[in-house]
Amino acid sequence: MARFSVRGLRLRPGQKHHESLRLVLDPLVLGGETYHTVPPETPAELVVQRAATGDIFRLALSTRLEGPCMRCLAPASLTVEVHAQEYDATDAGADEELRSEYVSDGELDAGAWARDQVALALPDQILCRPDCAGLCPICGKDLNVEPHEHAEEAVDPRWAALEAFRTDAPDG
Ligand SMILES: [Zn+2]
Ligand SMILES: [Zn+2]
Known part of the structure; x- marks a missing residue:
């Protein structure tokens, strides 16, 4: 499941909801090479907190990414940890900066958010070993x-x- 219904939670200000998700992330393409998460499903912990003026989202996950070494093309893998936070103002007229790009129509696109965060957490180079x-x-x-x-x-x-x-x- 990638999209999570926030509206369906019917949270009141101050209330929090915890959800365990299993996300299937689209492969990442870097420098023409493709990197997959292993196993295909990534367990993730989502916390939604309703504040007075919007929703706060926290996402935590750990996944393993596999693909070719960027120097020698041999199989390489690395573990990626994500701890991310997003805010989305409830007020439809709120400033763009206060809206989350991952929330629309009362749903959080947890898959897209997680994938972007994994991409941000990657090192400059994915190598089979540090001294490849x-x-x-x-x-x-x-x-x-x-x-x-x-x-x-x-x-x-x-x-x-x-x-x-x-x-x-x-x-x-
Ligand atoms: Zn040579
Ligand atoms: Zn290598």
Whole structure:
């Protein structure tokens, strides 16, 4: 379940509601690679609190994301923790800033909110291991498996010519 009916709770100011959700998050696409949550269903804890002028939402979840290492494309995974809060003013005429983008028609889109929060919590790079050496930029071999350098090729005049070609090439 991704959308949660807030209206159906019929909370009065000061009242709180706790709900355990099981969210199926859409895969995240980063740098052309796809990352899935494992297992597919993410357990999440939602708290809805009615304040005098709106609703406060708190979301907590922990999930595991799996996909290719951003350096060597080997399988990589990481655990992502989310603790998020949203506020949504009850007054329909309230300032945009006081409205939550995840609430509409009395429903909270918990799935979209959770997915965005998972994306925000990710490190800059998803790696198979912190010191992953990546793929060789010249021959494409896995430097973790076969550490090597291309000292000779780097000074080969053919490479220098190729570099010059790259620099001169028009954009696009
Ligand atoms: Zn790697
Ligand atoms: Zn190489």
